[in-house]
Amino acid sequence: DQQVKQNSPSLSVQEGRISILNCDYTNSMFDYFLWYKKYPAEGPTFLISISSIKDKNEDGRFTVFLNKSAKHLSLHIVPSQPGDSAVYFCAASKSAGAGSYQLTFGKGTKLSVIP
C-alpha cells in the first residue's frame, strides 16, 4: 500500500509560468517531507524540504507548501524554466524513532517545461 502518492504521472507547463506538483501521504507518523529532482540516467538530487512544524518553505524559485490536516504537500516552481524538465519525487520521513533514516517515495511526476 502506497504511503506517498503522486497522482499525476506527468505535467506540461509553458516556460515562465508556474508549475505545481502535488503529493499526498497517508501515514500520520511522517513529519518531514522532501522533494527530489531526477534527470535521466542520474540519481535523485535534493531540491527542498519542509518540517511538519512549518506550512511553507521557500528557496529561490521553489516553494513547498504543507497542509497537515489534508496530508497534502505541493511544490511550486515560479517561473518555470526548460532546465526544470525532470522527474520530481516527493518523499517523506519520520524525524525520530524507527524508520527515521528511511525515505518513503512517491512514484514521481515528470515535468516538461515547454520553451
Next chain:
Amino acid sequence: EAGVTQFPSHSVIEKGQTVTLRCDPISGHDNLYWYRRVMGKEIKFLLHFVKESKQDESGMPNNRFLAERTGGTYSTLKVQPAELEDSGVYFCASSHDRVSYSGNTIYFGEGSWLTVV
C-alpha cells in the same frame, strides 16, 4: 568532493546468475542506504547501514539479497540467484545524519541498472 559512486552502471545477466553491485559513499558519511526502483514503481528503501552495522534491513525483499559494508567504507549488494523481477535500478545513497536534521540530506548515486533476462 566526490559524490556517491556506484559500479557497474549497467548489468545484464541471465536468470539464476549472480550479480554484485558496489557503492562508495561520500567520504565521512557513516550512513549508507540502498534503494531500488523497479519499472513503473516508486523508489523503495532496501536497507540502512551505520558504519559497518545493518541498522534497518526491513526493505530487503528476500534472502536472495545480501548487503555488506565491511570496514564501514564501501558497500556491496549481491543478488544470488537473480530473478526476472529483480530488474530495475539500484540506488545507493549516503548521509551524515538523519534527514530531518537541519541542513542534512541524503545524497544519491547515479544508480546501477540491472536487467535480468
